Amino acid sequence: MFSKIISGSLLGVDAILISVEVDVSNGLPYFSMVGCPGSEVRESKERVFAALKNTGLSAPSARITVNLSPADIHKEGTSYDLPIAIALLLSCEMLPKGCTDNCLIAGELGLNGEIKPIRGVLSLAKKAADEGTGKIIIPAENAREGAVIPGIDVIGVSSLKELFNYLKDPAEYPLTITKVDAASLLSESECSEDSMPDFNEVHGQAAAKRASMISAAGFHSMLMTGPPGVGKSLIAKRIPTILPPLSLEEALEITAVYSVAGKLSSDKSLITSRGFEAPHHSLTLPALIGGGTNPRPGAVSMAHRSVLFLDELTEFDRKSIDSLRQPLEDHIVNISRANYSVTYPADFLLICAMNPCPCGYYPDRNRCNCTEPVLRKYLSKISGPILDRIDLCVEMTQVKLDEMGSTTENESSESMRNKVMKAREMQKKRYAETAYRFNSEVSGTDIEGYCNLGDKEVKFLKSIYEKFSLSLRSYHRILRVSRTIADLSGSENVLKEHILEAVNFRPNFEYWRNL
Amino acid sequence: MNTDLETIKNEKYFIEKLCSIKGLNGQLGHTLYSCFGSFSGIFKASEKELSSLLPPALVRAVKEAENKDFISANEDGNPLRMRFTCIYDEDFPKRLKRISDCPLGLWHIGDFPGDNIPSVAIIGARECSPYGEFVAKSLGSFLGEAGVSVVSGLARGVDGISQAAALSAGGTSYGVLGSGADVCYPSSNRVTYNKLKESGGIISLYAPGEAAMSQNFPPRNRIVSGLADAVVVVEAKQKSGTLITVDMALEQGREVFVVPGRITDRTSDGCNALLSQGASVFLSPEIFLCELNEIFNLKKEAEKECPKEPAEAHPIGNHKYSSKLQRSEKLNSTKKAFSGRHEFPEGLSDDEIAVLSTTSLTPKTTDEILASLPGFEYATVAMILMQLLIAGHVDQVSQGSFVRVY
Numbered sequence: 001m002f003s004k005i006i007s008g009s010l011l012g013v014d015a016i017l018i019s020v021e022v023d024v025s026n027g028l029p030y031f032s033m034v035g036c037p038g039s040e041v042r043e044s045k046e047r048v049f050a051a052l053k054n055t056g057l058s059a060p061s062a063r064i065t066v067n068l069s070p071a072d073i074h075k076e077g078t079s080y081d082l083p084i085a086i087a088l089l090l091s092c093e094m095l096p097k098g099c100t101d102n103c104l105i106a107g108e109l110g111l112n113g114e115i116k117p118i119r120g121v122l123s124l125a126k127k128a129a130d131e132g133t134g135k136i137i138i139p140a141e142n143a144r145e146g147a148v149i150p151g152i153d154v155i156g157v158s159s160l161k162e163l164f165n166y167l168k169d170p171a172e173y174p175l176t177i178t179k180v181d182a183a184s185l186l187s188e189s190e191c192s193e194d195s196m197p198d199f200n201e202v203h204g205q206a207a208a209k210r211a212s213m214i215s216a217a218g219f220h221s222m223l224m225t226g227p228p229g230v231g232k233s234l235i236a237k238r239i240p241t242i243l244p245p246l247s248l249e250e251a252l253e254i255t256a257v258y259s260v261a262g263k264l265s266s267d268k269s270l271i272t273s274r275g276f277e278a279p280h281h282s283l284t285l286p287a288l289i290g291g292g293t294n295p296r297p298g299a300v301s302m303a304h305r306s307v308l309f310l311d312e313l314t315e316f317d318r319k320s321i322d323s324l325r326q327p328l329e330d331h332i333v334n335i336s337r338a339n340y341s342v343t344y345p346a347d348f349l350l351i352c353a354m355n356p357c358p359c360g361y362y363p364d365r366n367r368c369n370c371t372e373p374v375l376r377k378y379l380s381k382i383s384g385p386i387l388d389r390i391d392l393c394v395e396m397t398q399v400k401l402d403e404m405g406s407t408t409e410n411e412s413s414e415s416m417r418n419k420v421m422k423a424r425e426m427q428k429k430r431y432a433e434t435a436y437r438f439n440s441e442v443s444g445t446d447i448e449g450y451c452n453l454g455d456k457e458v459k460f461l462k463s464i465y466e467k468f469s470l471s472l473r474s475y476h477r478i479l480r481v482s483r484t485i486a487d488l489s490g491s492e493n494v495l496k497e498h499i500l501e502a503v504n505f506r507p508n509f510e511y512w513r514n515l
Numbered sequence: 516m517n518t519d520l521e522t523i524k525n526e527k528y529f530i531e532k533l534c535s536i537k538g539l540n541g542q543l544g545h546t547l548y549s550c551f552g553s554f555s556g557i558f559k560a561s562e563k564e565l566s567s568l569l570p571p572a573l574v575r576a577v578k579e580a581e582n583k584d585f586i587s588a589n590e591d592g593n594p595l596r597m598r599f600t601c602i603y604d605e606d607f608p609k610r611l612k613r614i615s616d617c618p619l620g621l622w623h624i625g626d627f628p629g630d631n632i633p634s635v636a637i638i639g640a641r642e643c644s645p646y647g648e649f650v651a652k653s654l655g656s657f658l659g660e661a662g663v664s665v666v667s668g669l670a671r672g673v674d675g676i677s678q679a680a681a682l683s684a685g686g687t688s689y690g691v692l693g694s695g696a697d698v699c700y701p702s703s704n705r706v707t708y709n710k711l712k713e714s715g716g717i718i719s720l721y722a723p724g725e726a727a728m729s730q731n732f733p734p735r736n737r738i739v740s741g742l743a744d745a746v747v748v749v750e751a752k753q754k755s756g757t758l759i760t761v762d763m764a765l766e767q768g769r770e771v772f773v774v775p776g777r778i779t780d781r782t783s784d785g786c787n788a789l790l791s792q793g794a795s796v797f798l799s800p801e802i803f804l805c806e807l808n809e810i811f812n813l814k815k816e817a818e819k820e821c822p823k824e825p826a827e828a829h830p831i832g833n834h835k836y837s838s839k840l841q842r843s844e845k846l847n848s849t850k851k852a853f854s855g856r857h858e859f860p861e862g863l864s865d866d867e868i869a870v871l872s873t874t875s876l877t878p879k880t881t882d883e884i885l886a887s888l889p890g891f892e893y894a895t896v897a898m899i900l901m902q903l904l905i906a907g908h909v910d911q912v913s914q915g916s917f918v919r920v921y
Contacts (some may be wrong), residue, residue, distance in 0.1 A: 204882060204886070205882060206881075206893035207880065207882050207885075207893065207897070207915065208882075210893055210894070210897075222675060225914050225915075226914075362913060363878040364782070365642065365643070365780075365782045366781045366782065367781075370642070372641070372671055372672075373701075374702070387554050393914050393915070394915060395881075395915030395916060397880045397882055401881075410679075458810065464905065467905050498892070500897070500898040500901040500902060503901045503905075504897040504898075504900065508913070508914050508915070510911070511912070511913050511914055512914075
């Protein structure tokens with residue numbers, strides 16, 4: 001007899017529905033699985049048969065054919081175990097017909113019949129809800145994760161026995177529907193951010209703090225240079241605290257990435273705060289960008305809507321750094337394989353840190369003994385195209401001890417975040433009719449139009465352009481940063497003072513290239 | 516007469532050939548000459564005769580050179596304008612003839628420093644601080660303007676900076692290389708190298724094509740100090756190659772002037788140590804020029820008294836005209852020490868002057884400047900610094916460190 005169950009497959013952070021079809025017919029005992037299954041999917045036969053046996057249900061000795069449809073899409077992962085098992089039971093008429101209608105089933109089976117967590121439940125639930133499926137049956141550990149999607153009943157199960165009983169007689173063996181209110185989760189988390197680092201713990205470093213605020217306000221990428229131990233990582237770790245709080249939509253996007261990467265812990269149903277992704281510099285290209293034989297999101301996607309911090313930028317593999325170009329431009333990562341391609345979101349704020357020279361103390365010649373060729377070689381590890389995409393550069397130095405002990409109150413993250421949000425508000429209003437979201441995204445041709453420059457400013461910009469022999473790209477970069485600085489001060493017009501501050505933060509190419 | 520000229524020309528060919536063997540362009544070459552009576556004779560000598568005078572490696576080199584065709588730099592059609600001048604030529608620098616271990620000859624593109632023009636060697640650290648850079652630049656351009664020949668080694672740092680400054684002030688400068696005169700080392704100084712060919716000269720102890728090897732530099736330094744009347748040490752660390760040059764200069768009887776540095780600057784430790792050993796203090800380009808002229812004139816007089824000093828037998832450490840200078844008188848003269856550089860430029864606002872006054876030749880970041888200006892906002896300081904940078908009163912030395920432009 002034939003039966004069919006809806007399940008799903010991941011494609012990037014999205015899911016597609018897959019029909020698991022099982023046909024049991026008379027003949028010599030035989031099991032075949034078709035429909036482009038990957039190796040893990042093929043192995044599910046063994047898990048399904050053992051789990052059935054150990055649950056006290058016997059698999060029929062008959063000719064069994066399993067098809068995963070659409071049959072031309074490559075299937076991976078272990079989430080087909082549970083739908084295959086249930087479809088098999090349906091085909092043998094051990095379960096009543098129609099008990100799985102309008103229901104998506106996914107889960108991995110253990111040999112003893114327990115149901116183990118799978119990746120990407122959030123995406124599956126979202127797809128199921130979009131398609132009008134009323135119910136989704138998933139491993140209990142993933143239940144809270146799927147439950148953040150509104151408009152669908154999420155049922156978590158922990159063993160095959162439990163599910164078998166429920167499907168057979170829901171009245172006798174009821175299962176609870178997991179309910180999670182995503183919006184309230186989000187607002188609750190905002191109140192309980194006490195343990196987060198705060199900018200008021202940072203003494204001195206006015207330039208880096210200011211740059212962080214501009215960076216957060218206009219989504220400008222930033223590079224900090226300075227000797228070891230001046231607090232570059234300290235600053236970077238605090239940048240997520242001044243980014244605006246997550247909207248529900250953003251939280252779901254981030255959670256989907258975590259879910260697909262299998263990094264969402266079972267007690268958490270939603271990522272409620274912006275993360276801080278700081279990969280070690282030894283990471284490989286697929287680990288940064290995403291990829292692998294079974295593509296998984298990389299560090300850039302894990303940093304989606306938050307901060308990607310590359311410490312010791314010069315120590316990173318040059319190829320890895322250069323590969324950041326596409327995600328920085330398009331805010332997505334495309335990973336292509338021979339017969340399919342997946343897309344992961346990668347809209348991150350790039351924050352980098354490095355030493356000014358191999359020993360770390362240039363230009364303090366009392367401590368730095370690096371020769372010019374060594375310096376040049378060190379700096380050339382940062383390729384031009386990446387430097388071109390960094391809007392803010394700031395040099396940090398050691399804070400004096402008396403500054404450390406100063407009793408004056410440092411600006412807190414909360415106050416900085418409020419300023420950032422005001423600036424974001426101005427940008428939102430300005431770009432309401434356009435595809436832009438932040439000043440950093442505005443194209444070179446458009447930015448001048450948004451700056452409302454007066455005659456004085458135009459003349460001044462021209463003198464800067466000549467004085468520093470800027471490229472057109474650097475010129476537009478200065479304008480973008482000026483626009484954000486003006487937004488931070490609540491000014492509709494970009495004034496000379498804003499431009500001057502932006503010039504201070506420009507990458508000093510004389511230093512970078514012609515040392 | 517004809518045969519004599521022929522002989523001389525022939526001899527010069529052999530001198531050049533001998534000089535092209537590394538290690539023989541100096542005292543050893545002179546010894547060989549005095550043993551064999553002529554330079555052509557050296558190449559006719561048997562291995563046995565040579566081995567009594569030379570180490571085996573050099574004997575082998577001489578024997579190899581004997582059978583090899585050697586093309587002289589003086590032959591017509593040399594595209595590089597390179598010449599070889601030997602110690603017997605009229606235009607060989609007289610200053611060099613007076614030093615011990617005088618080279619037999621030099622390859623050069625361009626000229627030698629004029630014997631009748633004062634000549635100064637400016638030497639110092641490759642990795643110099645903005646202070647060293649500033650002194651090298653101002654001294655170089657001051658001397659260039661004053662028509663003094665500036666001799667140096669065209670190295671990175673102080674050497675190259677002072678030479679480039681002298682050239683752009685319209686002066687003449689001479690670069691003594693540790694490589695062949697046709698090899699530009701370091702390549703970062705190529706612009707200066709090319710300019711030197713036009714207004715000054717490139718001079719080398721080594722045959723064309725010779726790469727810059729570390730053992731070439733000490734003999735090169737000997738020529739740098741030898742071609743100068745006085746040596747100025749701009750910046751040197753405690754252990755510095757510059758100090759080797761100073762030793763050679765003192766051996767050659769050159770007056771050594773040292774630019775004092777702050778005791779907290781490691782880049783000036785070597786300089787301050789020299790000063791404590793009794794070197795003359797370099798106070799300002801103006802005062803230095805007066806002292807230089809005095810040295811030069813004293814030297815001219817000394818030459819008049821004893822016009823034919825033999826090349827080899829020059830007494831080491833002729834301090835006839837050093838340390839006897841009437842320094843106190845000089846200081847009271849109208850020349851000021853680094854004059855006119857302490858006033859602030861006109862037309863600056865009070866805030867701008869406040870920010871400018873916190874800058875110096877020690878690089879400081881915006882944060883450090885802010886820390887020494889209580890009551891100022893970060894954004895204000897950043898803005899003023901940029902204004903000063905655009906106006907050219909400060910300079911940016913790294914990503915965010917500023918030094919004052921004097």
